[in-house]
Amino acid sequence: MPTTRNLLYKMNMNTCCSVTLADGQTTNVLLADDIYDLSAHLSEYGNNVLWVLDGNTARLIRPLPTPRVILEPGESAKNWRGTERILRAAVEEGMARDGRFIGFGGGVICDMTAFAASLYMRGCRLTLVPTTLLAMVDASLGGKTAIDFMGGKNLVGTFYPAQDVLICCDTLKSLSDKEFLNGLAEVIKHALLAQDEELYRMLLLKKHQIMGRDPAVLRNLVELSLKVKQSYIERDPKETLGIRQALNLGHTFGHALESCGRFTTWSHGAAVAWGTCRALEAGEKLGITDQRYASGATKLFAMYGYDIDYRIGRGDWQLFRQSLLKDKKKQDGLVRFVLLEKQGKPVLTTIELKLLQNLVISSPI
Template identity: 50%
Template sequence: MITDIYRFNFGGNVCTVEIGMSLKGLNALRRVPVSAKDTLYVYDDNTEGLFAGDIEKITGREEESAAVRVVIDHGEEHKSWESVNRILEKAVESDFGRDCTFMGIGGGVLTDLVAFASSVYMRGSGLILVPTTLLSMVDASIGGKTGFNYHGYKNLIGTFYPAEKVCIAIETLESLPENEFNAGIAEVIKTAMLGDEELFGMLEREKKRLLGRDGELLKEIVGRCVIFKGRLVEEDLRERGKRAFLNLGHTFAHALESSVNFKGILHGEAVAWGLLKALELGAQLNITDYSYMERVKNLLLDYGFPLKYDSIKPARLISAMYGDKKKRKGNLRFILQRSIGDNLIEEGISEELLNRVLSG
């Protein structure tokens, strides 16, 4: 089975991304250096049951019991210091030295947490990520942003620490619940909007195959997203310029997620809503092409995203946005688009305008 291999240089750190159909087929996994106790396997309570035996065998631990493993609770509400602490404690208890490797197997919550823990353990351990949700394959595991939520603020604590290897096996998506799989499509749509028109067309044409989780199609889509994000991050690891485009829809999405205390709305669902709000804001400012906005809206609706959250008041969302801004001592910034691939950053949006967009 052919695997695709991409190499990126993220701020001087080489990151190899291998995309194949099966876990067994990934060379990057089989070549993990194994000595008696050098790898800390981190799962959440869903991914452990699904992958622990396989991953540990593939990476050379015939005896599963010999693996040093941490299992954290799944869910955005556990993207917390407590979870990071559990990972670090396990590494300390196990006498892991600086040359150890942390391997995170799971969705974006898990990979962000493990990458953060890895970045601070003895000033940086080895890091391998095995993303197992569509969202983490196309976005979270690529590009080195790590972190966890703190005092109600999304990803308030974090570092930039790219993984050495990202091992993507499309087969791991088979067990993903439908809502989680579909939520990942939001970040794929975002990538297409930011600059891959062919991908956008593919999403419009191939809905049935994509929702049917056709392996070849998924491999192509994941590959396109990895290349798009990887190239952008190569230019701007620390988000001083173009990388910020990847936040399209995210100022809105993070406000929505924090307004519901990270419960009940998936990150991808919030992103889908945020993408439309960003275009609506652009349209209000006569920046966004109306027919492009309608095209995106139709695509989001076609994939079944709930694009209305009427029970959450605009004032609540605006206060979440400003609270976040204040904490980060930055300006409230919105990524807007004129049309597909034509992106810009806007600051100084009035509260009144935001209120209008959020009331729509």
């Protein structure tokens, strides 16, 4: 029987979207009004669950739910060992296929919990509760699961969409500014890929509320951002048609920059912001991107404090180039960059090395 609290929850918590992915699998995304809404919904799952958290997100719930696995925070835990810990705990709890894994954390916890859920008894139930902005607008939706393997990021993984994604923007209050900006770069990227300008305008007009983490504004921001991701992944659920690839806007440049900094100097979001600006610039030089649009979008990133004018030194070029050549999303041996014609109009294209050098090196030869 549902409790009064649960009934209350049902009235408050709004379904943000229902996303249909490969093989007709559906993910229901729910936006909670506040932490009470969220916990009421979580309590509805009953006892047949296994919680996966990290050392930081475990501090966000009191009392700590059981049974649970608490992993080390951060990317270094995204490996087989962590996956095995989750699977072992499920076996020890005697969970059957109708058991549910609940991943409560950032993108690392979401990716790992989903990966483990896809393996356990060939697939058990899965709920993700993303607690970073990046995980809310990106990692929790779309069915991609992964762990890092032999030095390769996300090298081993599966497609396994969560049945439910529960989002509560109140959890963002404890997130560091650095992690917040990490996710915000993906939100701005979504704003450029959107078919309309609502998210773009919101970012232009509500910087103060966004940076002040106003829950109502963040809720709206997350919802609009998710709808953009939804529109790309539903048309190309397994990334085979070149549509979903548009979501990599800024990532090929960004990843190469991260590798030049040995993945310590640049945060992912800062590198994506920089990379998106390089993609806009490349588009201008190739006559693909509308100049006024490129200039406005670049200013939007600058407005949120991203270092978009940075250029690598000549000495870093080989490392940068090698990283580009290793790009996982190459086709027929060619790296394809996502550029933008204008708002919501991505194009995939190759770029000649000479132009690449001019775009990214501080004083090319």
